[in-house]
Every structure is written in structure tokens, then in C-alpha cells.
Amino acid sequence: MIYEMTVQVRVSNIEEGQRWYEVLLNRGPDFVPHHGFAEWELLPGCWLQLAEGEPTVGSGPIRLGVKNIEIERDKLINILDVEPFEIFNREEVPVKWATFQDPWGNRLGFFEYRDKKEMANRIEEVLGQPDRLV
Structure with missing residues (x-):
């Protein structure tokens, strides 16, 4: 288990x-x-x-679920000087997603559910409480 x-x-x-x-x-x-x-x-x-320690080249990405991928991308670019990166969106995929790097080369990313009701359901399921901001 x-x-x-x-x-x-x-x-x-x-x-x-x-x-x-x-x-x-x-x-x-x-x-x-x-x-x-x-x-x-x-x-x-x-x-x-x-x-x-020595960063592991080529690992990841570790993607984090966010409520608004565009706001999070802008924060990274403007506050943390992350290189601009593209947000991907495909009809058959239920999320938008993006990948970026920290200053040490670790690959990270974000994803956002396109369906806000699905996102609210996932937040409640994972955190055990309703998302009052949706």
C-alpha cells in the first residue's frame, strides 16, 4: 500500500x-x-x-495543478525571470499544460482543468473541502 x-x-x-x-x-x-x-x-x-546538490538533467517535469495557468505563468516570468513558455491546449485533453525550468535546470510545469466544474470537483476530492473561490 x-x-x-x-x-x-x-x-x-x-x-x-x-x-x-x-x-x-x-x-x-x-x-x-x-x-x-x-x-x-x-x-x-x-x-x-x-x-x-547537483541538479539531475533531463528529469521531470513535475507538473502542479493551478486554477489559472496564465496568471501563474505571468508571475513566473515577471517575478522569477523564467523564460517565456507556451501553454498547450488540445480538444481531446481535459487540461491546459505548460513546462518551464527553474534556474538550476529542473523541469517543472503547471496544468489547469479546462472545465471549471471538474476542477472544483477535483479540489474537493483531493483536499476534502469545497473550493469556495470557483
Whole structure:
């Protein structure tokens, strides 16, 4: 039985990396057990670990579900100096999606449900509470 998961990305400078990921995730880490390591619990039982070390080239992307992919893309470009990136949308796919890189080359991405009712249902299912902002 699998009941939790962690995903780790590495950055060459933990202080710079932690500041960058704090802006990306809109908050500080939930757990910093020692220097060179920080963790965010993105969803119950789903952790993103940031570790100081050599980034793994070509891994990912780790895609995060967002309510508005365009707003999140603009934030990354304007605040974090991420290179502009394209948002993809295909009729047969229920989400819009995009991929970008952090300054260390880790591949990340966003996705947004095209059907807002489906998005609200997923938020309630995952978080166990209705999304009052939809």
C-alpha cells in the first residue's frame, strides 16, 4: 500500500533555491530538518523536497495543478525571470499544460482543468473541502 509520496529536486545553492521555491509555492517550507534541505507538503501526503546538490538533467517535469495557468505563468516570468513558455491546449485533453525550468535546470510545469466544474470537483476530492473561490 502506498500512502504518501515525495519528489526531490536539487539546486546548487540552497539559499537561492529556497527563496525561488518560496515564491513559486507562495509560502515557506513546512520542514527544514538541516542545512541543505527543505520540504513543502503540497497536498496531504505529497511532499516536494529541495536538496542542495547537483541538479539531475533531463528529469521531470513535475507538473502542479493551478486554477489559472496564465496568471501563474505571468508571475513566473515577471517575478522569477523564467523564460517565456507556451501553454498547450488540445480538444481531446481535459487540461491546459505548460513546462518551464527553474534556474538550476529542473523541469517543472503547471496544468489547469479546462472545465471549471471538474476542477472544483477535483479540489474537493483531493483536499476534502469545497473550493469556495470557483
